[in-house]
Amino acid sequence: MALTTIPGMSIIEPALGAAPSFGVSATLAANEILAARHRRGEPVLHMAFGEAGLDVHPLLRDALADAAGRNGYGPVAGLPALREAAAGYWTRRDLPTTPDQVVTGPGSKALLFGLIAAIGGDVVLPRPSWVSYAAQASLAGVQARLVPGAAGVPEAARVANVAAAARAAGRPVRAVIVTVPDNPTGLLAQASAIRALCAVAEQHNLVIISDEIYRDLIFDAAPPYTSPSAFSAERTVVTSGVSKNLALGGWRLGVVRLPEGPLGAELRDRLLAIASEIWSAPAAPVQEAAALAFREPAALVAHVAASRRLHARVARAVAARFAAHGAVVPTPQAAFYVYPGFGPVADVLRHKHGITADTDLAGLLLRRYGVGVLPGSAFGEESWRLRLRVACSMLYGSTSERRSAALASDDPCALPWIAESLDRLDEVLAEVVSLRITGPGGARDA
Numbered sequence: 001m002a003l004t005t006i007p008g009m010s011i012i013e014p015a016l017g018a019a020p021s022f023g024v025s026a027t028l029a030a031n032e033i034l035a036a037r038h039r040r041g042e043p044v045l046h047m048a049f050g051e052a053g054l055d056v057h058p059l060l061r062d063a064l065a066d067a068a069g070r071n072g073y074g075p076v077a078g079l080p081a082l083r084e085a086a087a088g089y090w091t092r093r094d095l096p097t098t099p100d101q102v103v104t105g106p107g108s109k110a111l112l113f114g115l116i117a118a119i120g121g122d123v124v125l126p127r128p129s130w131v132s133y134a135a136q137a138s139l140a141g142v143q144a145r146l147v148p149g150a151a152g153v154p155e156a157a158r159v160a161n162v163a164a165a166a167r168a169a170g171r172p173v174r175a176v177i178v179t180v181p182d183n184p185t186g187l188l189a190q191a192s193a194i195r196a197l198c199a200v201a202e203q204h205n206l207v208i209i210s211d212e213i214y215r216d217l218i219f220d221a222a223p224p225y226t227s228p229s230a231f232s233a234e235r236t237v238v239t240s241g242v243s244k245n246l247a248l249g250g251w252r253l254g255v256v257r258l259p260e261g262p263l264g265a266e267l268r269d270r271l272l273a274i275a276s277e278i279w280s281a282p283a284a285p286v287q288e289a290a291a292l293a294f295r296e297p298a299a300l301v302a303h304v305a306a307s308r309r310l311h312a313r314v315a316r317a318v319a320a321r322f323a324a325h326g327a328v329v330p331t332p333q334a335a336f337y338v339y340p341g342f343g344p345v346a347d348v349l350r351h352k353h354g355i356t357a358d359t360d361l362a363g364l365l366l367r368r369y370g371v372g373v374l375p376g377s378a379f380g381e382e383s384w385r386l387r388l389r390v391a392c393s394m395l396y397g398s399t400s401e402r403r404s405a406a407l408a409s410d411d412p413c414a415l416p417w418i419a420e421s422l423d424r425l426d427e428v429l430a431e432v433v434s435l436r437i438t439g440p441g442g443a444r445d446a
């Protein structure tokens, strides 16, 4: 602990107050281990990070360069051209939106934090759910209540119970977050689950935050898309951005659609107050380029369609590798994630490696084999379920040429560098779950 002596005071006290309830993400630690292995020339499979793994489209690159001279802060809610374009994006998706309903920010992550703080009460999250929601709730000084669910939507009946108990205890829940489609599971919620949750939200007066950042990356065979705004328009806040569909995570640009009516107006005022004291506005040149993105010219629509196809093919191939080695794996429906569970081979993992928790499994894959994945427990999942969140998008290639070839290919998994990664994954999984023990005396049966 850092100690500071304050001049004129005889007391020695720590320089810092209480630490946040969470640390720097496990992905950073994994990154360092993978980088060290890479430097030593050892095989590495980067599957821990939620980067879209593709390059910036030239149209967007040019739009950003052309706007480099924009150096004013601009309005807190975002440039009118961007808000208008984002309103058009939602309107084209059957969600009529006016520019006044749109607030922009430096990534939807920052906006989500702003929303949680603006709502100012406890929040229900699906278990499992994206790592940052619970951490943000804690930063905002509210409690996150994890409720089991499927595909990014907490189970309605359980949410009703939690909300009723919280109200009776004098500390009502104010909001529920859904992720449609979902990270970590890569699944798209059924309309019936969303409809049931909306009914509970109405009953208990909950704001619904619908994180729809992966909406444009839904694979062909997935069920039809349903947003909670279809059922509960007046209490649903939708967040989105350009990080995933257009691989612009580092540009830090996100958008919120606030509902029409008094709740939306009040939330807008509160969110803008928070934004004005933290980020002022997203970077102006990025806003200009993002306005082009949300206008969706044909070339960008085709680019997103190609990336969706690539994500689908590689995610399915990765899922098949895990399934072939005994894991239970839901067929990926969106984004670029696979969510295998090693429950069916739990006995082998315990017997052979002494593994009973997902963190140990992720640790083994990382340290012994250079395979970076995240344990399900990082997403609030119970550790004994032995689930892993596997991101496939870093397999597309380490150079621009390779990533472009992957994007253009009808059979990306046959490209040598992707095939090599899939083979390596096969080899590692075979070794991890095989009942044969390899040691100094050679292989023998366990």
Ligand code: PLP
Pocket (backbone or CB within 6 Å): 050, 106, 107, 108, 109, 110, 130, 179, 182, 183, 211, 213, 240, 241, 242, 243, 249, 252, 253, 254
């Ligand atoms: N929501 C989910 C579910 C995500 O997975 C991510 C990024 O990983 C974000 C939000 C944040 O996206 P942004 O880059 O817009 O901050």
